[in-house]
Amino acid sequence: MVGVDLVLEAVGEPNRRRLLELLHQQHESTVSELVRASGLNQPQVSKHLKVLASAMLVAVRAEGRHRHYRLDGAGLQAAHDWFASFDDVWNARFDALDELVSTDPESSAT
Amino acid sequence: MTDPTLQSDLSTLDARRGSTRIELSDDGLSYQCVRTFGAPPERVFRAFTDPADLRIWFPSGAPAGSEMTVCESDPVEGGRYHYQMVIPEHGQMAWHGTYTGVDRPDRLDADEWFVMGESDPTGPPTNQTLTFEPVGSGFTLMTMQVNLPDPEDPETFMEQSAAGLTSSLSTMDELVSA
Numbered sequence: 618m619v620g621v622d623l624v625l626e627a628v629g630e631p632n633r634r635r636l637l638e639l640l641h642q643q644h645e646s647t648v649s650e651l652v653r654a655s656g657l658n659q660p661q662v663s664k665h666l667k668v669l670a671s672a673m674l675v676a677v678r679a680e681g682r683h684r685h686y687r688l689d690g691a692g693l694q695a696a697h698d699w700f701a702s703f704d705d706v707w708n709a710r711f712d713a714l715d716e717l718v719s720t721d722p723e724s725s726a727t
Numbered sequence: 728m729t730d731p732t733l734q735s736d737l738s739t740l741d742a743r744r745g746s747t748r749i750e751l752s753d754d755g756l757s758y759q760c761v762r763t764f765g766a767p768p769e770r771v772f773r774a775f776t777d778p779a780d781l782r783i784w785f786p787s788g789a790p791a792g793s794e795m796t797v798c799e800s801d802p803v804e805g806g807r808y809h810y811q812m813v814i815p816e817h818g819q820m821a822w823h824g825t826y827t828g829v830d831r832p833d834r835l836d837a838d839e840w841f842v843m844g845e846s847d848p849t850g851p852p853t854n855q856t857l858t859f860e861p862v863g864s865g866f867t868l869m870t871m872q873v874n875l876p877d878p879e880d881p882e883t884f885m886e887q888s889a890a891g892l893t894s895s896l897s898t899m900d901e902l903v904s905a
Contacts, residue, residue, distance in 0.1 A: 707760060
């Protein structure tokens with residue numbers, strides 16, 4: 618499984634999130650298509666794609682001399698799992714809070 | 728993700744008592760938690776601001792052996808709060824906050840700085856707003872809105888996100904790797 622640090626660092630940069638959004642909209646894109654759509658220059662896009670690929674957020678498919686980028690589920694799953702883990706923590710905390718306030722004889726709901 | 732829109736019937740309210748969902752905004756710079764509690768707003772407000780109450784519920788969800796070493800809260804406008812946990816294998820983490828608005832029992836605004844280790848808080852805070860709305864027969868609908876500072880760099884973003892998002896950041900590794 619891909620490390621969550623890597624994934625969150627990758628998505629912690631606004632231009633990389635923009636590239637992910639573009640890939641989400643377009644399913645598959647070449648670097649030059651991403652350059653046009655993002656307004657970034659080619660070296661920047663390539664650099665960001667490399668970071669995103671290392672975090673398994675994008676996958677690449679070679680076709681002739683073109684490389685087609687698309688979203689990769691592995692990194693997204695890691696990010697999703699990470700955020701979902703906070704649901705668990707908040708649930709535990711708020712369950713405890715609810716237990717505290719709702720067993721208070723003076724103020725519990727009916 | 729669940730729809731945060733409140734349904735008025737009690738069965739829905741009751742169902743919501745058992746679940747908390749974090750809704751992250753599309754830009755990743757804010758998130759919202761919605762939850763109902765089985766007591767009126769005044770009681771829930773107190774649970775969020777009274778140190779004796781906080782000591783009971785705030786450490787929940789942290790790994791076994793975790794200890795809440797500091798729990799201070801002065802819920803007046805301009806007042807401070809300071810929570811500190813020591814978590815096995817992860818060390819110390821602290822939440823430093825300033826109450827920027829206190830409207831008991833309806834609303835609480837705060838700026839919060841989260842710190843890993845023993846350093847002092849630095850950088851821009853997260854802005855948090857808690858609202859407590861009476862619903863049903865003595866229930867409270869709480870909405871927690873957290874706005875993260877615009878990230879200057881990924882490290883800041885991650886730290887600030889983690890600050891707001893977790894009671895015990897350290898549990899994240901265990902939780903995702905379990």
